[in-house]
Amino acid sequence: MVEIRWHSRAGQGAVTGAKGLGSVVATTGKQVQAYALYGSAKRGAAMNAYNRIDDEPIVNQETKMFPDYVFVIDPALAFTDDITKNDKPDTQYIITTHLSKDELIAKIPALQDKAERTYVVDCMQISLDTIGRAMPNTPVLGAFMKVSKLYELDFFLDNMKKVLSKFPQKIIDANMEAITRAYNEVK
Amino acid sequence: MANEYELNDVEVWDGNFAASQALRQAQVDVVAAYPITPSTPIVEGYGGYVANGYVDGEFVMVESEHAAMSGCIGASAAGGRVATATSSQGFALMAEVLYQASGMRLPIVLTVVNRALASPLNVRGDHSDMYLGRDSGWIQIDAFNAQEAYDLPLCAFKIGEHLDVRLPVMVHQDGFTTSHKAQNVYPMKDQIAYNFIGKFVPVDEMLDFTRPVTHGAQTEEDWHYEHKAKQHKALMDSRTVIDDVFAKFKELTGREYKRVETYMMEDAEVALVLLGSSVETAVLAAKQLRDEEGIKVGIVAPRCLRPFPYDLIRDALDTTSLKAVCCLDKSAPGGAMGALFNEVSAAAYTTKARPLMSNYIYGLGGRDFAVDEAKRIMKEQVAHANAGHITTDIQQFSGLRGPKLGFFQTRRG
Numbered sequence: 001m002v003e004i005r006w007h008s009r010a011g012q013g014a015v016t017g018a019k020g021l022g023s024v025v026a027t028t029g030k031q032v033q034a035y036a037l038y039g040s041a042k043r044g045a046a047m048n049a050y051n052r053i054d055d056e057p058i059v060n061q062e063t064k065m066f067p068d069y070v071f072v073i074d075p076a077l078a079f080t081d082d083i084t085k086n087d088k089p090d091t092q093y094i095i096t097t098h099l100s101k102d103e104l105i106a107k108i109p110a111l112q113d114k115a116e117r118t119y120v121v122d123c124m125q126i127s128l129d130t131i132g133r134a135m136p137n138t139p140v141l142g143a144f145m146k147v148s149k150l151y152e153l154d155f156f157l158d159n160m161k162k163v164l165s166k167f168p169q170k171i172i173d174a175n176m177e178a179i180t181r182a183y184n185e186v187k
Numbered sequence: 188m189a190n191e192y193e194l195n196d197v198e199v200w201d202g203n204f205a206a207s208q209a210l211r212q213a214q215v216d217v218v219a220a221y222p223i224t225p226s227t228p229i230v231e232g233y234g235g236y237v238a239n240g241y242v243d244g245e246f247v248m249v250e251s252e253h254a255a256m257s258g259c260i261g262a263s264a265a266g267g268r269v270a271t272a273t274s275s276q277g278f279a280l281m282a283e284v285l286y287q288a289s290g291m292r293l294p295i296v297l298t299v300v301n302r303a304l305a306s307p308l309n310v311r312g313d314h315s316d317m318y319l320g321r322d323s324g325w326i327q328i329d330a331f332n333a334q335e336a337y338d339l340p341l342c343a344f345k346i347g348e349h350l351d352v353r354l355p356v357m358v359h360q361d362g363f364t365t366s367h368k369a370q371n372v373y374p375m376k377d378q379i380a381y382n383f384i385g386k387f388v389p390v391d392e393m394l395d396f397t398r399p400v401t402h403g404a405q406t407e408e409d410w411h412y413e414h415k416a417k418q419h420k421a422l423m424d425s426r427t428v429i430d431d432v433f434a435k436f437k438e439l440t441g442r443e444y445k446r447v448e449t450y451m452m453e454d455a456e457v458a459l460v461l462l463g464s465s466v467e468t469a470v471l472a473a474k475q476l477r478d479e480e481g482i483k484v485g486i487v488a489p490r491c492l493r494p495f496p497y498d499l500i501r502d503a504l505d506t507t508s509l510k511a512v513c514c515l516d517k518s519a520p521g522g523a524m525g526a527l528f529n530e531v532s533a534a535a536y537t538t539k540a541r542p543l544m545s546n547y548i549y550g551l552g553g554r555d556f557a558v559d560e561a562k563r564i565m566k567e568q569v570a571h572a573n574a575g576h577i578t579t580d581i582q583q584f585s586g587l588r589g590p591k592l593g594f595f596q597t598r599r600g
Binding site: 018019022023026027031032033034035036057058059060061062063064 | 197198199201332363364365367368369370371464465467468470471555556557558
């Protein structure tokens with residue numbers, strides 16, 4: 001079982017990102033869950049989304065998890081959310097920030113003993129450059145492919161294209177570029 | 188003829204999308220709806236299918252849930268296949284008309300996404316609205332996950348429209364936990380799903396002008412009682428039709444449903460009885476507890492809340508090994524023991540062994556139900572079993588903050 005917790009703001013596409021990841025993973029014969037905890041949250045409110053991935057049917061309907069990966073897709077939430085909640089000794093963190101990894105860790109006490117399992121990537125700048133607006137949900141998945149080695153980048157891109165197929169070609173291309181850049185730029 | 192919807196063998200759908208796809212594949216003629224969180228996407232989805240030609244039907248926008256069910260009754264009496272969706276306050280506002288639908292024996296399908304009832308206002312999942320429908324004369328079937336939220340509405344049309352039943356059917360799923368959680372769902376092709384249900388067969392349809400009929404007539408003490416008794420008998424007798432439809436569904440898909448689902452009950456010494464998505468969490472907890480500590484735990488889950496499966500609950504609990512049973516109610520009990528506890532205890536009382544019966548209230552307003560908490564409750568049942576009597580208050584509260592709350596003590600042991 002691989003468990004992922006997303007830290008996001010409502011409107012940044014964490015639910016769509018979690019469902020997109022789930023859709024890609026399900027095509028490989030695995031079982032998935034993608035869900036969120038938001039209720040009546042308004043755009044901009046801090047919220048969590050979650051993924052579970054397993055080879056067996058997933059019957060755990062508990063919301064809380066001890067994540068293997070934590071995605072922080074809004075830069076400020078690294079400072080204001082309890083991003084290391086339910087940390088395991090091998091939980092890996094992928095954090096959106098314009099800071100270098102050393103600068104970020106210096107500012108966040110909870111990460112200071114987790115440097116070797118913390119990764120940074122500027123999904124905000126990447127999405128502004130490629131998609132044209134701050135939409136960090138797909139780039140973080142590129143970074144995740146690099147960190148987790150779950151799938152080859154090309155395989156993931158091909159399947160993500162299918163997930164995004166209802167969007168105009170321009171949007172799909174921009175997302176592919178964003179995913180690829182995040183894959184290459186995550187540190 | 189409606190367009191065929193392109194479906195993959197495996198889709199990643201949440202419970203709402205799954206239910207809306209089932210309504211589309213059933214080719215529902217009329218949906219009259221007043222959308223409400225968390226069930227909104229079901230009727231929104233149907234509206235989209237109508238607009239895009241994927242269903243040859245009509246979406247009727249109305250001014251309230253009371254009007255929504257009224258519209259459904261009109262369309263059903265006219266002779267169409269009819270469905271809608273609601274939750275919580277919407278369900279409460281619909282309550283008056285629910286009794287009209289069942290009394291008029293109209294096979295409407297209502298997909299209910301279970302949500303807490305105000306006040307305090309809460310959009311998240313508990314079973315308050317599902318429980319509110321208990322005496323409404325509808326068949327009530329409960330889905331525990333997104334796959335079941337797709338499968339069971341398909342079964343619901345076939346059950347409710349059966350000429351020996353002709354009753355409205357609710358299909359429940361848990362708000363957010365099921366309705367907004369995407370999971371692997373294995374849909375049928377459109378034609379296969381439609382053929383499973385079959386063409387709608389109208390009975391005494393009002394649009395048959397060659398044979399005028401009256402629906403919803405007035406009866407006083409002369410006939411009302413006979414009508415209600417007949418309606419109750421139809422509900423009780425629907426059990427065999429439900430079993431038969433589930434058997435046919437298994438033949439078609441390999442997916443098996445029973446009016447009461449049981450897990451690991453063969454040698455269970457303690458058991459939990461519960462409803463909804465928590466069933467799956469409890470099954471996981473039971474398996475872990477068996478592996479980790481050798482505690483023989485079983486799970487009993489009424490798939491069919493109405494007609495209440497008194498027969499199968501009793502079968503599930505009538506084993507020589509079973510010593511203690513805890514019924515978990517996810518609805519504010521309002522000054523009583525939990526309703527599931529009361530009904531299951533009544534069935535258990537007629538078993539030979541009469542296991543110790545206790546009650547937990549849990550999960551109100553969407554409070555998370557944890558695997559660890561399920562295990563704690565299971566271990567508490569073992570303590571009851573070892574002592575030979577209930578060692579705690581009979582009614583307790585799981586996951587509640589503040590001082591411990593409990594009511595009533597046993598006089599056995």
